[in-house]
Each structure stands twice: as C-alpha cells, then as structure tokens.
Amino acid sequence: MQERNAQDAERFRLLVESVKDYAIFLLDVDGRVSSWNVGAERIKGYRADEIIGQHFSRFYPPETAGRCAEELEIAAREGRFEDEGWRVRKHGSRFWANAIISRILGRDGNLVGFAKVTRDLTHRRALDEERIARAALEQSLAEQKKIDELREQLIGIVGHDLRSPLSSVVVGAELMLKRGMLHDADAKVTARIARSAERMAKIISQLLDFTRSRLGGGMRVEPRETDLAEICAQVIAEVETVHPDRALSFEADSDVRGVWDRERLAQVVSNLVGNAIAHGKADGAVSVVLRDEGDSVTLFVHNEGPAIPAEVLPAIFEPFHRQARRTSRNNDGLGLGLFICRELVAAHGGEISVQSTDGAGTTFTVRLPRTA
Template sequence: MRLSDFIVQHLERIVDEWELFARSIAPHTESLNPLQLRAHARSILLAAARDMQTSQTASEQMAKARGEGPEKTPSLDRAAASHGEMRHNVGFDLVQMTSEFRHLRACVIRLWIASLESPDLASLQDMIRFNEAIDEAQAESTEAYAEQVNRSRDIFLAILGHDLRTPLQAVSMSTELLARKVALDAEALAYVSRIKSGSRHMTAMVGDLLEFVRSRLGSGLPIEPAPMDMASVAKAAMDEAYAGQPDCTPTLSLLGDSHGIWDRGRIEQMLQNLIGNALQHGGDSRAVTVTVTGGAEQVQVTIHNQGQPIPKEALNTLFDPLVRNASEELGGPPTSLGLGLFIVKEVVIAHQGSIEVSSNDIDGTTFTVILPRVSRAEPP
C-alpha cells in the first residue's frame, strides 16, 4: 500500500498516538482536552498525504530540499502554522512542540513499514516525500511559534515600559521639590544632580523601549508635523544632552534657512540620541559639532565627533535594535539598551528622510540626516 493511502486509511490510529505522546510531554495535561492535544494532527497528515500524491520532478525535489521550491501545499502550511501558535498559547515550549513532529514521523513510518510485505523503490520515494512534508510542517510550526514568542515578549516590554514611567516621574518630581524647598549644602546638591541626571537617562531609555516595541508590533512611528525651526530644536537638544556634561564643549553651526514642517518632539528625540551617541563615543575632548544647513527643498543636519572610528563590520548593523558596539561588548560601561540609533532611523523614515554615517581615524565620525522641508504623517 502506498504511504499516502496508508495515512488516510489509518488516520485515527496515527492521531491517537499523536495525542498519547502530546499528553506525555504536555506542561499541564490536566487542563488540556483531547481536542487541544490532537490539534491540527489530522489536517497536517491529510495535507501531507495530498502532497505525496502530486507529481514532483527531480529538479523540484532538489529545490524543495533547499527550501527554494514554490509552496505546493498551502493547506499543510496553514495547519502547521496554526499548530505552532496553539502550542505556544497552551504552554508547550519549542523543544516539546518540535518533538511532536519527530514522534509523528517515526510513528507513521513504523506502522507503515510493519504493514508492507516487501518494500520497493516506490516505498523509498514515498518515504522521501513524507519526510519532505513533515519537514515543511515543522518549519512552518516553528516559525509561527517564534512569532508568538516575539509578540508575547514585545507586549511584556510594552507593559513594563509603560509601568516604569510612573515611578520615574515620581523620582524626578520629588528631586525637583527637594531642591526647591530644602536648603542643601554643596555635597547634597551634587547628589540631587546625579539623581536628576539618572532619572532623565532612565526616562529616555524607557521612551526608546516603548518606541521599539511600537515598531515591533507593526505600528509605524507616529508623527504630527507642524511648522518649526530646526535650529532652535537643535539648540534645545544640545542643552538637554549637555545638562549633565558641564565639561563638554558643544558647537552649533547654522547655514541658510532652517525652517520646515516636522514633528518637533520626534526631531528633538532624534537629535538627543545622536548627540548622546557622539558624546558617549567621542574622544577625550568630547567635543561635538552640530551643523544645520538649509537647502532649497530640504534641510541637512550633521553631528560630528572625533574619537575611535566605528568598525567597518559594524556599519551594516549600526541602526539595528538591541545591538551593542564593540567597546560595550568588551566591558565598557552599558549606557543604553542599544535602541538609540534604531529610534533615530525610525524618526528619519517617518519624516521621509535619509540618514548616512561615515567614520574613519582622520575625519572622525559624522552622521548626516537629510529631511524634506515638508514632512507628512502617513495615513492611519
């Protein structure tokens, strides 16, 4: 009997074994009903049987083995993806879920081989096709499971970031009131200044975290463009970035008309992150130069610092989220979540602009942001 026919005829027996195995590895068996334990097994098996009955050339088989072939079994992919999502939702871990496919493969082949009187070449071909179908199903389930894990993590981070805002605001307000209402000596004022600087830094980190989660959950960075002056925002961003850095020497250069239609809050966030990055990775002088240049239809902003250049191999991932630079990986002070430049890029994209970076030993590091004078919010 061909393997596809065997699967159809013995479907219930195979699914029964699937359920028994799932029950043996389930994280909390008592709370799962038979329908949940047998989830999608029937659909996966029937889709695999249909796939085995379709013709497949040698070239198509080779392409499929490399993951390059077209989707020939969309019903199998849908059933497997749904299975991965459900297994995540009911508490299976990834190892438990993938072990179901290992057991299913072994169960079907064991029962089928036992039913054969004399296996032939067609039997070997059937086994190859069945393994292909199970591999495809396992890959789809794993991908769907991973997506659920990522979404759960992002939701958790969103809740965490949101809930951290309240205690941080309390710390910041209490520090302000303490400095205003109580006579403090120089040493106490220094402590207050450190608390204010620390709470400001943590607030920025929480803001970056929430923006990262927003993008991960599929919501683009919202902007509310309005007429503004890039020069005044650049000065405000520099003042904020240098508030806790009295020994630093910032320079702001203005060339041409710096007015345009952008989201002031987002632009200030972008500039603070870029200036903070330049301060963190600049040389001993920690001198940062911000230049705003107005053109006919766009405004260019450059942030320059000297210091150790960015390694060439790091340039391609510089704006990726949660990526640390080499000095931090080697034990340097962890000053951020690795989200600052990711947020910068998101702000630039939201304004239909562009950003580039150049870095070498002689010229230092320069980030160049170009924004059209008129940026429009994307329709919801």
C-alpha cells in the same frame, strides 16, 4: 497455442526490456541477477554483461547489504517484499529507491526465483524533505513571532507602569534641591538620585517608543511648521549644560525649515549628539551641521575617534544593538537609541545612514524632506 504463447512471452520480454523509468530484472533463488532491462542500466549504471550473475547485494550500501537475505526470505514466504532506502550505483553514488521483490513459482509450486522492480525516488524525496523543512521553518517563524509580540507587549506594559512612580521620584528630588535646605552631602546624593531617575525615564521612554513602533505600525508624528536650526540649538544647549567639558560646534544654512514633529526631531538630534559624546574621543570635538538641499534638509552629526567596527555597522540601527567602541564611556542604555532614530526619521519620510573610519571619525547623516 504454443506459438501464440511464445509470441506473447516474447512481446512481454521486449516490453520489460524497453522500460526506461523502472529497473526490472530477475533474481535466481540465491539472489543473483539473471536478467537486466534498459531501465536497470539507466538507474544503476551497469550493463547487462557486467551484472548478470552478480548478487543483488551489490546495489546496497555496506550498512544495509546484510538485509538482502532477509528480504528474499520474506518475499519467498509472503509473496512480496517492499522497501524504500538508499541504493548504490555502479560508480558509488547513492539514490533513494522504492524496491519491490516478488517471488516466482514454477508450475509445480516450487520457488524458481524472484522479480525485482526498482524506482529512483531521489527527486521526490528531495521535494518531500524541502516541503517538510519549509513547514518546520514556517512553524518556527510563527512561534518566534508570537514570542516576540508577547515580549514587546510586556515591555510596553512594564514601561508604562514604571513611568508614573519614576516621575514622582524625579519631581521629588528636584523639589528638594530647589528648596536648598539640604546639607552638601545630602544634596549630592539627591542630585545623583535625580540624574539616575532621569536616565531611567529616558530608558522607559525608549521602551515605549520601541513597543509603539513594533506593535503600533510605526512611530506617530505630528508635523507642524518648525525650524530645525532652533531644535538643534536647543538640544546643543541642553547637552552643553550636562557636559560643559565637551567641545560642540553648530553650523546651519539660512533656511532649514520644514513641516516636522518638533519634539520627535529633538529626540533624534539628542540621541545622535549624545551618542557622539558617549562614543567619540574624550577630548575630541562633536559637530552638528545643517544643510539646505532644496526640497530637503540634511543633518550631519560628527565625532572624532576610532571607527565603529565593520562587523557592527550593518546592524547598528537594529533594536537592542549596543555599540562596542574602544572609547565608549556609556553602555548603560538598552541599545534602542539609534533604532528609534531610524524609525522617527522614517516616519518623516527621511533616511538615516552612518559612515565611520579610523581616520575621519564617525558621521551620522539624516536627510529629511521639507514636508513629512
């Protein structure tokens, strides 16, 4: 029987020593290491001859090493102690561990030492932290999306409700000017009111377009056979009326017709030309060029002046983005003009881009397939 017990004890010792995934070792009643297995060497980095006889507090970081005595007291009193926390390897690197300390009693019931089993859970902890972080990010994105939708709905409602009374202001001011019954000073004030109301109407129109784009699945267009040269000529004539001191040039190939939404493309051209006047050199020319490229037509709107800052370019077509150029004379807008241009061009199946340097100035390029 004794021989069999000895054989069982030897097999158990060999089993413990051969386990690689767990650090299994014994401590004496004072907490000094008295045995060491292969798993302990792999996880903690010490060979048996380096660690046996050393206190197990060596495996703890300085900020928690003082708890070792308390852990042994709990294990001695209650039979076991379990904890998760940071531990330190031989060369100073830390790992996240699950550790169980179990008391060992002799035949007489007295404490003779402790058995300690440690698992390296660093990888599992990293996965848990990644999962928690991903869940927090998804929740944050969902909340932000809800906030954005509510904001955009509010913008749409406010814009829609302001349009009617503002139209009354514009019509009333224009009617007073047409009658010609105002004194010069009153006529100037009324004209200023009309211009301001028109500017506000443009802003409201942009807000409504923005809301439709974000909440309605994109800009709606009603394509019909139209001539882009006629659209550009009409827009340029309107701009020249408002800015008689600015030099605008227009050049077009013979065939620049296509199936597009006339009003929407007029909006694109107006935004781009207005943008060129607002941000180009005060005495610089603005050119509009149309090119026939077979299955598509390309529009170029160019202005002279300092370049758009490089850090601004990547986001220039994003909503509520306002350009900041040294020559800018008009920052009254919401920063929706170029965003709306991009959305309207995309609704026609086209593309819009910009190139800007100090030497060459700024050119916006719109490529439109002949059929939207």
